[in-house]
Amino acid sequence: TSFLRKLRLYVIVGSAHTAGRPVVSVAQEAIRGGAQIIQLREKELPAKAFFETARALREVTAKAGVPLIINDRADIAAAVGADGVHLGQEDLPIAAARRILGEQAIIGVSTHSVAEALRAEKEGADYIGFGPVFPTRTKPEYAAQGLEALQKVLSQVRLPVVAIGGITPANLPAVIKTGVKRIAVVSAVASAPDVAASAALLLKMLEGSY
């Protein structure tokens, strides 16, 4: 999936982090601003509502030519024809998700240490998320890993690494200095007053053109 090589800005949306706006509108605005991949993460919704949001997002992302990744639920990913699934350490094993979604599917894995990152690579992930780089309310159960740990992961993992966790325009320059090329954000885009402008700023910074 050569798409992942070019990836810079990964935006995660979910009904808990839209500042009251519909998830689909937030995703549309994020794409308008430059989000290159959209992940739908719903931790509290029943499957039916999660599926319905995923189906609506599938239409919007397909029109825009932007890949759609579903968090955790490979069945919902399969049901809506998403491009892949993102798995946490407590989610399905990669091989199980791969069996359901097929060889072409993009499978990403959340990792929180070098060991987890190397294991995900070995088990066949297409990319890894690494973090939280900074403290974040979205994943309060994990301690912030910091920039040194990110650098260590980058030096040991061949897969595309997506830095995640508390990244904002204010700390992004320090993140970029580690050599990482890709970031994922939830709040910094999806909860921002101007979603498109926030995505656009982050993308410009990642592309070195700001």
Next chain:
Amino acid sequence: TSFLRKLRLYVIVGSAHTAGRPVVSVAQEAIRGGAQIIQLREKELPAKAFFETARALREVTAKAGVPLIINDRADIAAAVGADGVHLGQEDLPIAAARRILGEQAIIGVSTHSVAEALRAEKEGADYIGFGPVFPTRTKPEYAAQGLEALQKVLSQVRLPVVAIGGITPANLPAVIKTGVKRIAVVSAVASAPDVAASAALLLKMLEGSY
């Protein structure tokens, strides 16, 4: 699925209702007592732990020649090669689960009214659960439907109907009088001091041999 025509005793297991025993042991004992189908229902477990329990149950049920149904998660059902999935009203649509699991899969649906039962039939369910017949702690969010409602469903639905909700040896004779041939139980078997004996008693009563 002619198997469903002969079904009498459907046992649901899950880590929240084992009286502290391992889920797999409880299922084994239930099968030894006569459970003819096992459903794994895990509402709180992360997907990985749910998957691991499902995989262990798949071994045990396959050895016994007893079908295994997974609650809600079609991806976990597919990943472990379960026989089917059981869907609540807030779970994936039947068609979406069918697409993932294939035509041969057994798909059951929880219903709580004649209207829901008829809709599930129309949408392609293989069987319906109907209840709760009596008040139950397992599904506190639904009001008990009672025996008259069960009778009404039986008269209007052609699919196999499985009565569920608060059924015990004490009230089973009244349940059987409605004409229903199949019951599903959680606590009455999985939380019983003697799981196998409890299953055996219910099965005997359902077969009219007690």
